Amino acid sequence: MHESSKAQQIIEIVSELMTTDPTLAKKKLTKVTLEMGRPYIVSPDSLEFYFAELIKITPWPCATLSCIESKELGPELIIKSIEVDDLDTQEDLADGNHGTKKCSDQEQCDRER
């Protein structure tokens, strides 16, 4: 159950980054990579599930979470990196919707994943 709050915290952190870093203003978030050390404090599958649900109500509903194991870490969760892409259309840019419109179709979202 605490995977949902962890997923929410990941989204809060990357949302803050995406909305405050001026170099990311014309980008859309596509992927978040999370490093986890042993012993795990969350179930990776569950965390990815909650992330996929909670990201739907952000401007980047197609973004995915990828959990990877780190030998150097202890029981921690570190957001290692994000991947971003250019916003697809002028319409996206004008609306400032960061790809929401293009990704709002669930089937397309699933295909992108």
Add this chain to the structure above:
Amino acid sequence: MEITVLKNVLIKNNAIGNDNRSLFNKNKIFVANIISSPGAGKTTLLESTLAYLTSRYRVAVIEGDLYTSRDAKRLQPFNIPIVQINTEGGCHLDARMIHGAVQSLPLDNLDIILIENVGNLVCPASFDLGEDLRILMYAVTEGTDKPQKYANIFAGAEVILVNKVDLADLCHIDLSELVDEVRSVNEKAAIFPISALKQETLVEWQQFFEEKVKAKKNE
């Protein structure tokens, strides 16, 4: 394009936890976070501890539960400030919840805040609330195998209260084996075998706790 971030997921919780700690330090309030599985005896421990502490110190309690205010009602006879947090399904307290709860407490008129976390041996391990002391209560009825199964929560505790020791024989629990299991994941924690229902088993624990409170006052 990949962008390196390298941020701890709990960075926000930890920042608020540190704000809480600063607030508690400023007011010289000693804060204990009591964690256990459901039914291990946290509220009974609070009843016994409050019976001892309230004649000596100004104490408040923050009660964390998924639903109901039953535990808070149990503590009402002590006539102390109590804040109930209902997480509505959430499996732990986080620093933001504590930050909200302390707003309604008379911080300039308190010596101790006791936080009863949501009953859970997994989730509360990750969340710093800004406490001075993390207490894990563990009942002998839970068996000797749990320290290694729930290693994170045992490893992070500064005090482990082994409760219901009066039931150890009935449950075929070897206390020394249980202590060995605890030590396999936490070499430093202070361990107190207690029965929260029996005041005479709590003396050593209460003295330890009181020393911590005094040390905070004298900082």
